[in-house]
Structure formats: C-alpha cells, structure tokens
Amino acid sequence: MIRLLLRVLGQQYASPLRRAVALMVAAAVLEGISYALVLPVLRGLLGPTPDSAWPWIAVFAGTVVAYAVLRYVADLTGFRVGAALLRGTYRRLGDHLTALPIGWFTPSRVGEVSVLAGRGVLQAMSAVAHLLGPLISATLTPATVAVVITFVDWRIGVAAIVAAPLIGAVHVWTERSTAAGDTERIAREQEATARVVEFLHAQPVLRAGDRNAERFEILDRSLRDLETASRRTTLRTIPGAIALTTIVQTAFVCTMVLAVHVALSGDLRVPDVLAVLLLATLGADPLLSLNEIGGRIRGARTVLIGIDDVLETRPLPVAPCPRTPVRHDLELNAVTLRAGGRTIIDDLSLTVPDGHRLALVGPSGAGKSTILKLLARFSDVDGGAVHIGGTDLRDIDPVTLMAQFSIVFQDVYLFDGTIEQNIHLARPDATHAEVRAAATAAQLDDVIERLPDGWSTVVGEGGAFLSGGERQRVSIARALLKNAPVVLLDEVTSALDPLSDAAVHHGIDRLCNGRTVVMAAHRVHSVRDADQIAFIDHGHVVEQGTHAELMLLNGRYAEYWAMSDPIDV
Numbered sequence: 001m002i003r004l005l006l007r008v009l010g011q012q013y014a015s016p017l018r019r020a021v022a023l024m025v026a027a028a029v030l031e032g033i034s035y036a037l038v039l040p041v042l043r044g045l046l047g048p049t050p051d052s053a054w055p056w057i058a059v060f061a062g063t064v065v066a067y068a069v070l071r072y073v074a075d076l077t078g079f080r081v082g083a084a085l086l087r088g089t090y091r092r093l094g095d096h097l098t099a100l101p102i103g104w105f106t107p108s109r110v111g112e113v114s115v116l117a118g119r120g121v122l123q124a125m126s127a128v129a130h131l132l133g134p135l136i137s138a139t140l141t142p143a144t145v146a147v148v149i150t151f152v153d154w155r156i157g158v159a160a161i162v163a164a165p166l167i168g169a170v171h172v173w174t175e176r177s178t179a180a181g182d183t184e185r186i187a188r189e190q191e192a193t194a195r196v197v198e199f200l201h202a203q204p205v206l207r208a209g210d211r212n213a214e215r216f217e218i219l220d221r222s223l224r225d226l227e228t229a230s231r232r233t234t235l236r237t238i239p240g241a242i243a244l245t246t247i248v249q250t251a252f253v254c255t256m257v258l259a260v261h262v263a264l265s266g267d268l269r270v271p272d273v274l275a276v277l278l279l280a281t282l283g284a285d286p287l288l289s290l291n292e293i294g295g296r297i298r299g300a301r302t303v304l305i306g307i308d309d310v311l312e313t314r315p316l317p318v319a320p321c322p323r324t325p326v327r328h329d330l331e332l333n334a335v336t337l338r339a340g341g342r343t344i345i346d347d348l349s350l351t352v353p354d355g356h357r358l359a360l361v362g363p364s365g366a367g368k369s370t371i372l373k374l375l376a377r378f379s380d381v382d383g384g385a386v387h388i389g390g391t392d393l394r395d396i397d398p399v400t401l402m403a404q405f406s407i408v409f410q411d412v413y414l415f416d417g418t419i420e421q422n423i424h425l426a427r428p429d430a431t432h433a434e435v436r437a438a439a440t441a442a443q444l445d446d447v448i449e450r451l452p453d454g455w456s457t458v459v460g461e462g463g464a465f466l467s468g469g470e471r472q473r474v475s476i477a478r479a480l481l482k483n484a485p486v487v488l489l490d491e492v493t494s495a496l497d498p499l500s501d502a503a504v505h506h507g508i509d510r511l512c513n514g515r516t517v518v519m520a521a522h523r524v525h526s527v528r529d530a531d532q533i534a535f536i537d538h539g540h541v542v543e544q545g546t547h548a549e550l551m552l553l554n555g556r557y558a559e560y561w562a563m564s565d566p567i568d569v
C-alpha cells in the first residue's frame with residue numbers, strides 16, 4: 001500500500017511517511033511493553049514482599065504516560081501526513097488532468113474521475129491518517145506481547161508466535177480472493193452514480209415524456225447491480241474473517257492450555273501464569289480488529305489503483321524544441337482518426353488560407369465537430385498531419401497552440417460566477433473596459449440589463465440561469481476578448497428566437513472579421529458567404545467550392561440547400 005502510495009504521489013513523500021510509520025511502530029511496541037510490565041508487578045505483588053511491586057507500578061505508570069504522549073504525536077503526524085498526501089494527490093491529479101488531451105474528457109471519464117477525486121481520494125488518504133496507526137498497533141502490540149511471553153516460557157511463547165505466519169497467510173488469501181470483487185464493486189458504484197446524476201439531470205425530459213418509471217427502472221437496475229456486487233464482496237470476505245477469528249482463538253486457547261499445563265508441572269509460578277493469561281488476552285484482542293481495518297485498507301488500495309491508472313494515461317507528447325507558427329493558414333493533410341473501433345475521419349485533406357473562412361456542411365455525425373477538435377489538437381490524429389502556418393501541431397507547445405484559437409462550441413460551460421468573471425477567463429490580464437467592450441460586441445448588453453444584479457449577477461453552475469442563446473453570446477464575448485487569430489466555431493443547433501438568433505449571428509460576424517475561420521454549420525444560410533464550403537460525409541470531403549460553384553455542381557450540397565428550411569435560405 002505504501003509503495004503504491006509513493007508511486008502515485010512521488011518519492012518526496014517517502015521521508016514524512018517513514019517518520020510517521022516509525023512513530024506508530026514505536027507507539028505500538030511501547031504499548032506492548034506497558035502490557036509486559038504486568039509481569040514484574042504481579043511477581044512483586046504475589047511474592048514474599050508485596051511492597052517491592054511499587055517501583056514497578058511507578059515504571060508501569062511512566063510507560064503508560066510515555067505511550068500516551070507517543071501515540072498522540074504518532075496520530076498527529078499520521079494526520080498531518082494524510083492531509084499533505086491529500087493536497088499532494090489533488091495537485092498531482094490536477095496537474096496531470098490539465099496535461100491530458102481535451103478529447104480524453106468523455107462524459108463517462110468525467111464521472112469516473114469525479115468519483116475518484118471526490119470521495120475516493122478522501123477515503124484513500126484518511127486510510128493513511130486514521131488506519132495506518134491502528135493497523136500497526138494491531139500487529140506489533142501482539143507481536144511484542146508474544147516475545148515477552150517467550151521470555152517467561154519459550155514453549156508458550158512459540159505456541160503464540162506460530163499464529164503470526166498463519167494470520168499473514170489468511171490476510172494474503174483474503175486480499176487475493178476479494179481483489180476482483182472490490183474492483184467490480186467500485187465499477188458498479190461509478191455506474192450507479194452516473195445513472196443517478198443522469199436521472200436527476202433528465203427530469204424535465206422524462207416528466208414531459210412521462211418516462212420517469214421507464215428510466216427509473218434503469219437506475220434501479222444499476223443500484224441492484226451495486227447491491228449484488230457489494231454483497232458478493234462481503235461474502236468473499238467472510239471465509240477470511242472466520243479463518244482469522246479461528247486462528248486467533250485457537251492460538252489463545254493453546255496458549256492458555258499450555259500455560260496451565262506448564263504451571264501444573266511445576267515449571268511456572270502463579271504470578272507468571274496469571275501474567276501469561278492476561279498478556280494472551282490483551283494480545284488477542286487487537287488481532288481480531290485486523291479484519292475490519294484490512295477491509296477499509298483494501299478499499300483505499302482500490303482507489304489508489306484507480307488514481308494510478310489516470311496518472312498512467314499519457315498526455316499528448318510535447319516536441320523537445322517547440323516551434324511557434326508565424327502564419328495562420330490551416331491544413332489537414334490526409335488525416336485519419338479512429339475512435340470506438342471505427343474510422344471517424346478517413347484520409348481527409350482540407351486547406352484554409354490565412355484570413356479565409358471555411359464552412360463545413362454535412363449530415364449529423366459526418367465528422368464536422370471532430371475536424372474542429374483535430375484543428376485544436378484535442379487529440380492526435382492516427383494518420384496524416386494537421387498544420388497551422390505550415391507547422392505540424394505536434395511541434396507546437398500546447399500553450400502556444402491554444403493561444404492561436406478562439407473556440408466557440410455548442411456546449412458552453414459557464415462557472416458559477418458573474419458574467420464579467422466568466423468573460424474575463426478568456427484573458428485574465430484584460431482591463432475592465434476591454435471585458436465590457438467584448439460583452440457589448442457580443443450583444444450582451446440587453447441581457448445584462450435584464451438580469452437582477454446586472455453585471456454582478458451570478459449565472460449559476462454551468463450558466464444555468466441563462467438561456468442557450470445567452471450562454472452562446474457569453475462564449476462569443478470570451479472569444480472576442482481573447483482576440484486569437486483563428487476562430488473555430490461549432491454553430492449552435494438549437495432553435496433560437498429571431499432576436500437572439502440575430503444577436504448571436506451579429507456577435508459571430510464581429511468575431512470572424514479578419515480572422516481565419518473554420519465553422520461547422522448546421523444551417524445553410526450561415527455558410528453562403530464563406531470563402532469555401534466543404535460538404536462532409538462519413539469523414540470524407542464529398543464536395544468543395546464556393547456556394548455558387550457547389551450549386552452549379554448540383555450535387556449533395558445543392559440537394560441539401562434545396563431541402564433546407566426556406567426561412568434559413
């Protein structure tokens with residue numbers, strides 16, 4: 001577990017962790033020694049001069065006080081190390097996540113990482129803070145007691161010590177038999193969490209379609225699966241729990257029987273017999289708690305394996321000598337992309353000269369949004385290359401690359417802050433006046449006027465207090481403020497009222513002015529003025545040209561145009 005923890009977090013935590021473990025070991029041994037002092041106390045008390053017990057009672061009291069202080073320091077150190085590990089895990093995970101390709105963040109991965117980063121990390125780190133000490137105590141205190149018994153009578157000591165390898169074997173066996181179950185239970189837990197979130201998010205749709213019962217059945221099934229997986233894991237731990245209890249009780253009974261037998265044969269005095277019986281009782285008790293501690297440590301271990309898996313995911317490679325593009329023409333050269341076992345973009349080539357507008361048109365699922373994502377290197381291509389200003393995206397530093405693009409996609413995410421804070425994100429060094437100018441250019445002024453607290457209105461998590469068209473306008477304001485040379489635009493698909501639609505398109509026109517633009521268009525009227533239009537289907541360019549050229553060709557684009565809503569045209 002500690003090795004895994006250090007692999008996840010890095011070796012810089014090795015020495016504080018070792019210090020905490022050393023203190024916990026010292027506390028556990030001192031606890032065992034304090035129990036062992038029962039022996040001289042009883043020998044004195046039950047001997048010819050009971051007063052001789054007093055010095056030992058004083059030593060016993062001193063040891064108990066020293067143990068209490070050491071335990072406190074050890075627990076405090078464990079707690080501090082746990083807190084430092086918690087911060088370290090969040091930082092490591094955060095740093096790593098920001099380096100992962102944007103394409104990695106699918107909804108299911110986001111759900112998985114949310115569970116890990118939320119409850120998971122806390123669970124794993126509280127194991128260090130709260131369980132490492134009890135685990136060390138539960139093993140080392142009985143071991144110290146067994147060594148002391150060996151000094152009293154080696155035969156009884158050996159009977160007690162024999163239990164140790166058996167307990168170790170049971171622990172390893174339980175670990176192995178429950179490992180697969182633990183992994184399955186965590187997977188079911190993540191699945192159930194995702195279904196609960198989905199059920200809550202989908203309430204408006206489900207109620208409108210009277211589909212709550214049907215969808216609840218899916219949620220209920222995933223909760224039942226979780227229950228089954230949890231029951232299966234619990235059942236798998238039962239044999240280990242029974243075996244551990246049996247071994248501990250058998251060793252305890254053997255120690256007692258042997259102690260009585262040795263005493264009856266005259267080899268052991270009464271105080272020593274009493275001390276051995278007392279020590280055996282004190283040693284057996286913590287061993288029985290190993291089951292519960294082991295179960296919780298196993299849970300923490302499974303979480304650490306999950307975090308390790310995320311950290312093992314390779315970020316996109318960064319060129320050793322990154323280059324900075326000086327022009328902003330774009331080129332997709334024989335690009336192929338595969339995902340989910342199929343080819344999404346197939347040997348596709350396109351060029352956009354600096355300052356020109358390319359519109360991508362085609363049926364749903366043709367690959368238009370994917371092309372936009374490849375241009376911003378959300379993921380790397382499987383074949384071919386993407387260039388900006390003649391430079392392969394893979395040769396450009398990720399921060400420099402992202403600085404080239406203003407991205408306006410459909411799923412606009414707003415943070416739970418004010419509109420101003422949300423726009424400011426695009427360029428933190430922008431002045432207040434620049435932010436306001438971007439908002440005005442994106443036609444946000446009338447939206448802000450309508451909000452209860454104007455500019456200071458908090459927009460809610462994900463921008464929930466704004467409409468789709470309003471969120472889109474905030475996104476355009478961000479892009480305007482960023483003022484990047486290339487604009488990637490995924491046109492909003494949901495229908496907006498004519499006023500909002502006009503406002504969004506006015507903002508888009510301002511944004512595109514004088515820049516290199518690639519736009520995935522869902523409505524034909526918005527592409528008519530593009531310098532080039534590419535009709536995409538099944539990840540291929542089927543036709544390419546200006547609106548007039550494509551209409552003359554009388555092919556797929558012309559057919560698409562004819563079918564489009566006359567209001568669009």
Ligand SMILES: Nc1ncnc2c1ncn2[C@@H]1O[C@H](COP(=O)(O)OP(=O)(O)OP(=O)(O)O)[C@@H](O)[C@H]1O
Nearest residue numbers: 339340344363364365366367368369370371520522
């Ligand atoms: N990570 C992925 N794994 C598997 N399939 C994917 C992935 N990303 C995209 N796809 C698939 O690739 C295809 C192209 O998707 P894309 O979003 O680019 O289409 P689109 O032309 O933009 O569609 P729309 O007009 O509906 O937005 C779709 O069939 C989509 O399901």
